[in-house]
Amino acid sequence: MSYESPIRDMLITGGKTYSDITKEITRPIENKPSKAWWIGFGLSSIVLALWLFSTTYTMLVGIGAWGLNKTVGWAFDITNFVFWVGIGHAGTLISAVLLLFRQKWRMSINRSAEAMTIFAVICAASFIVSHMGRPWVAYWPIPLPNAFGSLWVNFNSPLVWDVFAISTYFSVSLVFWYVGLIPDIATVRDRAVTKARKFWYGFFAMGWNGSTRVWHRYEVISLILAAISTPLVLSVHSIVSMDFATSLVPGWHTTIFPPYFVAGAIFSGFGMVLTLLIVAREVLNYKDYITTEHLDAMCRVVMLTGTLVGLAYITEFFVAAYSGVEYEQYAFINRATGPYWWSYWIMMGCNLLAPQVFWSRWARTTPWFIFIMSIIVNIGMWFERFVIIVTSLHRDFLPSSWTMYTPTIIEFGILLGSFGLFFFFFFLFMKFLPAINMAELKSIVKTKHALELEKHYTELLNNNHKMSNNAHETKGDSVHGH
């Protein structure tokens, strides 16, 4: 008995040569943008204007523009912050963790996922700044001597850890992204015909010349950047979760939070990557590069992490019941059956139940269906943070503080507007930078020579098999003969 695993499908289809890859991936940069691009960019600019208006209004009027009260002090804004930070996690996961695991399917999607990370963290940071209410003193969380107006920061506080975590995450992701872009920027530079393009891409290519010595060092630093980004991505959302977990609020005060938040972040991040890539492969016509196999692989991750998150929801319930602490028990029963029961069940439905459809291969390989699912995942993950924050806060230890939270129109404006901010950057990225890592893709394309070799060896192998099968048969016959 022998089992031969089938040869995997090619990661990119269409029999591309090196120059095909260059031409097709630089096409959006070198030509006038398509109608679809203009529509997308125009829409996101309008929504961005909504964000600008709502944020400016908040800055002028103050946090009173929101529906917060003395019991529910964190609501939409921190929900949005955690949501966007979570979205950011898939980028680093795809480029760093999958690089360490040598998953080559990441090569078609890592560039846009990293771009997504950077833009998502910008959105997240904007919520922190506007939640401060006085953005002109936003530098106070930085450790500055007492004479600068604030006191030295309190290093025991997870909120200060968060400042370091988010800013490190943003800057390291930016460096990782830029280093990965340099060879491709050089490709655009060497094809440039206009003066402006020659200058700008030449400026940012830093004199890249494709020398083996440089490539050798490049590989070394890519590996180290991946190795340090992997614990970084896990630490960032763990620290975000500690903003909640180190407090004494029932529903927040649990040790399961760090792994549970990280799983949720990867889940929602992959949801957003799927949303973006399904649009991008249509708009930019990259179906040969982002194949249904890529979508399949991402859907598997979504299903796994969705189930992990669901397990965490159930574990929380169990721990609350087992702890014997009546406040904890009340917090969880109130979540599922209290005034905000609908948000809890939206969360459960979208995050635990909905992704189970990905057990079917049809669901994992049908783009329009995945697109709908990816949006459901993101709605579910937004509601997860809403449930954690609002339902835990609206019932205080003192029943006299019990209250309800209702968002204002300005808060809805900021939430919707942040998508405008995100997509505005993303459309610019699709126009001005190569959306797929050309240099990496070229290294996995099979050349004519390699294909000939493969054919040759497959034939040899088949012949061998035939010979050994024949040998077996003759041997078997002789056994039967006796």
Place this chain on the structure above:
Amino acid sequence: MDTNKVILGIYEDPDHIYDATKKLIHDGYRVRDVYSPFAIHGIDRVMGIKRSRLTVAAFIFAMTGITLALTLQSYVSFFDWQINVGGKPFLHIPTYIPITFELSILCTAFGMVACFFYVNRMVWGKNADIIDIRVTDDLFVVAVDVIPNKTNIAELSELLKSKGAIEIREKEFED
């Protein structure tokens, strides 16, 4: 370098240039460099490039980050100005771990990438001295030093061609 003149062998296939480089090194030619649109695995070893010491730099920067973070936090919360928050200890190393970790990563990333740019002499706005315009697209180029009175250009060209070169050119560097 005792010579500025090189012979360029231009290839279309990474496997061909790999074989060519191996043969050139074996036959005692001095390969100045190989230029390619992506990293060809193993060719750095064939060329005898030593493993980059950027890993050492990364380690040193990580240690710098750790030291910096621990010094800053203990100086601020214990030595310079003690603030009593809920009776928590002033010098509490476990709560310093998250920031120490983040700063070590930050220093490693920035320090190592800065070193990478420095050793490659890469800087914003630098003019690229690319050997062929298509080396960032789909061509692979090997540059072999021509040492006066030693290198037999005809033999070298023959060797390059036998390994599948599509074009052979001479080039002088302006050093």
